[in-house]
Amino acid sequence: MTTPAMMYVHDWRAWQPGRRDTSQPRLSVAEKPAGGHVPAMLRRRLTGIGRALCDMLAELDVDADCPLLYASRHGDGERTLEMLNALAEEAPLSPARFGLSVHNAIPGVYSIGRGNRRTQQAIAASGDEFAALLVEARGYLAQGEPAVIIAFAEQAIPARFTAHFTTPIETAAVALRVSLTPTQDAWALTPRPLTSDDTAESHPQPSDLIDWLCGTRDELHCHRPRQAWSLVRGE
Amino acid sequence: MTSELEHELKHLIIDTLELEDVTPEDIDPDEPLFVEGLGLDSIDALELGLALQKRYGIKLEADSDETRHYFRNLRTLAALVEERRTA
Numbered sequence: 455m456t457t458p459a460m461m462y463v464h465d466w467r468a469w470q471p472g473r474r475d476t477s478q479p480r481l482s483v484a485e486k487p488a489g490g491h492v493p494a495m496l497r498r499r500l501t502g503i504g505r506a507l508c509d510m511l512a513e514l515d516v517d518a519d520c521p522l523l524y525a526s527r528h529g530d531g532e533r534t535l536e537m538l539n540a541l542a543e544e545a546p547l548s549p550a551r552f553g554l555s556v557h558n559a560i561p562g563v564y565s566i567g568r569g570n571r572r573t574q575q576a577i578a579a580s581g582d583e584f585a586a587l588l589v590e591a592r593g594y595l596a597q598g599e600p601a602v603i604i605a606f607a608e609q610a611i612p613a614r615f616t617a618h619f620t621t622p623i624e625t626a627a628v629a630l631r632v633s634l635t636p637t638q639d640a641w642a643l644t645p646r647p648l649t650s651d652d653t654a655e656s657h658p659q660p661s662d663l664i665d666w667l668c669g670t671r672d673e674l675h676c677h678r679p680r681q682a683w684s685l686v687r688g689e
Numbered sequence: 690m691t692s693e694l695e696h697e698l699k700h701l702i703i704d705t706l707e708l709e710d711v712t713p714e715d716i717d718p719d720e721p722l723f724v725e726g727l728g729l730d731s732i733d734a735l736e737l738g739l740a741l742q743k744r745y746g747i748k749l750e751a752d753s754d755e756t757r758h759y760f761r762n763l764r765t766l767a768a769l770v771e772e773r774r775t776a
Contacts, residue, residue, distance in 0.1 A: 475771075495728055498707045549735035592759075 459642035460588070461595060461632045467510035468664045471502070473616045475668045482506065492567035499550060501530065503607050503627050504560040510629045511564055515603050518570035520631070523590050524561045525576070525583035527659075528623065530554075532611045560607070581657035585676045588643070596635045605629040608659045612688040624661035641687050695767045702763075704773040706733050718763040734760060736762070746775035 469482045476483055489497045489505030491512035491538040497505065511522070524587055540547055556562070558576035565574060573594070579586040594602045607627035611619055636642070656675045665671040669687075699713040702722075706729065714763060720726035736750075737760070741747045747769065749756045757770040 494710050495730075501739050546739055549734050549739065553732050 457548045459636065459644050460592060461634055461643050462636050462640035463643060464631045464633060464637065464640050465512055465514055465599070466628065466667055468626070468628040468660075468667060469503075469506035469510065470624065470661060470664055473626075473664070475529050475670070478668050481664065481668060482509070484634040492563065496563055496567045497605065499554055499571060500563055501533075503530075503609055504563060506548065506562050507560055507605055507607060507629065508567065510627065511603060511605070514572070514629055514631045518568040519572060520570075520601050520603045521573040521575075521594055521599055522561050522564070522570070522603045522605065523577065523587055523594070524558070524607070525579065525587050526557070527578055527581055527583055528558075528608060528611065529578065530624050531559050531615070535612050535614070561685065563606075584658050584663060588676070589631045591632050596634070600635075601631055602671065603629055603631055606663060608631075608660050621659075623659055626660040626664055628660045628663050644686055692735055692767060695771060696743075696768055698770065701740055701744060702737065705727060705736055716763060718767075721762055722760060722766070741770070744776065745770050745773070747773045 460560055465480075467482075469479050469484070469487060471480065471483055472484050473483045475481055483503075487502055487506040487509050489508045492500070492505075492508045497508075500508065507524075512518075514520075515522075535554060536557060537547055537551060553559075554563075556576075557578060558642050561574045561576055564570065574637075575590060577583060577586050577590065583606055587606060591602045598654065605627065607631075608623050608625065610625045611623050616622065632643070633640075658674055658676055662671070663674060666674040666687075696713065699716050702708065702716065703711055708727075710773055711727070716727060723729045723731075729737075731734065738749050738751065738756070742748065749759070759765050
């Protein structure tokens, strides 16, 4: 018996500078994303990842009317570190940088720039970001939202912290439009119980999800303490 | 006509506030800097205040009528720097 799908992936966009799969039309590898849908006076405060997300969201949510669930484990590490260094030196903080140091800064700028006043959530989950996004999305869809955008973004860890990570974090961002409605082109997302083989920890980062979306990885495992999700691409 | 100080302030504004698409010629010395004209916002005002302090040693009250007067346009800003600079 097959488990019913938990939700369906209807469309996606991704950004990973320097990645090679340039033939994939949903993937941007631009070093400097345009951020063209956000007015210039707002855009100037966004880094590359923020501009990339604004570009993706404009295409996935054309009417700017979907709730947005955004997750990042580390946020903007370089800027945070810059501010901490300034504080350590008792130098004044840049008000603009400080204003954008909150975890929901990118969704906030997108919301102002595009006039999307729907629910937004910014999540950090110690490596379980993708699983947390699925859980949250499921909640909004169960409450009757016709579609939800989930966005997942990371930036490379600042050099002075890389020694603490066994797996390097790739700079990348990815966004999916999900719903409970199956269509011919949609991919089903199905939960399954853990098996005895599921012992390894699995913390997918945005670049892993992009690998799966681009077809360079067959399965994406996303283990939680008592649950595992498996994404199954449609035929 | 734009004075040398006004020219310097134009560059300070563009660099400090990361105005990507703005050139010094785009900033009219008599046009408002905030909301209308150049279209800067309240965070820019704080950022500019900090830059004036770093570059010229000028300290301003964030919410005084005097500050509002000096931040009106590039000419008033240049007058402030002429009057109060210590660096």
